[in-house]
Amino acid sequence: MASFAQTWSLLSLILQIIMFSGNAKTLTITNNCSYTVWPAIATTSGTGSTNDSGFLLREGQSNVVAVSTEWTGRVWGRTLCSTNQSTGNFSCQTGDCTTGNIQCNSSYVKPATLAEFSLSQTNINEDFYDVSVVHGYNLPLSVAPNVDSAPECTATGCVFDLQKSCQLAELRVVSKTNNSIIIGCKSPCDVFGTDQFCCNSSVSDCQRSNFSLGSSIFKRPCPRAVSYALDDDTDTFTCDDSRTSSYNITFCPSAAMSRLLSTPASQALQPAFAPKPDTLSPTTNSKTKPTHQNLPGNISKGKVHTALLVAFPTAAGVLIFVLVGIYLCISKRKAIEKFSGKSHFRLYIMVEY
CATH class of the missing domain: 2.60.110.10 (Thaumatin)
Incomplete structure (x- = not known):
């Protein structure tokens, strides 16, 4: 209470x-x-x-x-x-x-x-x-x-x-x-x-x-x-x-x-x-407010767009090349194994050494 x-x-x-x-x-x-x-x-x-x-x-x-x-x-x-x-x-x-x-x-x-x-x-x-x-x-x-x-x-x-x-x-x-x-x-x-x-x-x-x-x-x-x-x-x-x-x-x-x-x-x-602050009159010699485009070290939108156009095709080409290489290696290994009659383990030892 x-x-x-x-x-x-x-x-x-x-x-x-x-x-x-x-x-x-x-x-x-x-x-x-x-x-x-x-x-x-x-x-x-x-x-x-x-x-x-x-x-x-x-x-x-x-x-x-x-x-x-x-x-x-x-x-x-x-x-x-x-x-x-x-x-x-x-x-x-x-x-x-x-x-x-x-x-x-x-x-x-x-x-x-x-x-x-x-x-x-x-x-x-x-x-x-x-x-x-x-x-x-x-x-x-x-x-x-x-x-x-x-x-x-x-x-x-x-x-x-x-x-x-x-x-x-x-x-x-x-x-x-x-x-x-x-x-x-x-x-x-x-x-x-x-x-x-x-x-x-x-x-x-x-x-x-x-x-x-x-x-x-x-x-x-x-x-x-x-x-x-x-x-x-x-x-x-x-x-x-x-x-x-x-x-x-x-x-x-x-x-x-x-x-x-x-x-x-x-x-x-x-x-x-x-x-x-919003009632103060701006001074005549006030500097331009920094923006993303004019800050040091920043790149413009146009440069970013160009970089992306170059980067994507290059990356795609590298990926295709790697996949083709993997496919060829697997195919070659299967051919060798079939030809020699060796076990997978023995083939692995042979390839390593």
């Missing part, structure tokens, strides 16, 4: 979908971590579910949240949350919403691994999504469109080894009860605050040595995640909004997904603010 929590979650989802009158997309949020996570949802535009702006997920639990098809917002996880017995104030050590309640709003305490969405962009009909560690990292997180076959609708996320990769002491967030346990890693930009570490004013800032040191903290282990301000042009992904009506958001994704997220995406898709 389904638990009360599961039954209430299902009823809540049905009510949400009815509320959106069929124009809804769903976010399936799953906790695969070995500890409790308190997901939070913040809506920037469109219609989200205010009843599910903050909730609890124990290990192995999932919750399905409906949002409007043109929803923009973010999802993140809070960890090490508790309620103060004397004040009744609810708070979390990472990703806290500062509301004092399990319900959330648009604000969060850094660091927090963010799943960001901008669904069904006007006049584009594409969903844009990313996983951002611009403001630090507190949880392994993946986002994957729920589609059967659409290579461009790829998964993204970040699975980060806090003990191994967050080596700078200034960036570490430690547990309030045990300062030897690292529970998060701050962004170098948030800690040091310079343009060189933030790379948010010009591309030249991204090329300085101290920025390379800061950006490598997240970019190397999480090549698909947005890790600094000017990074979203390569790590913001798109999916045609007609291909999927749901997204899977997973805390502590599987080992197979983690391996996928540790490799760069095969295609870097355009962000929301970038012009689409």
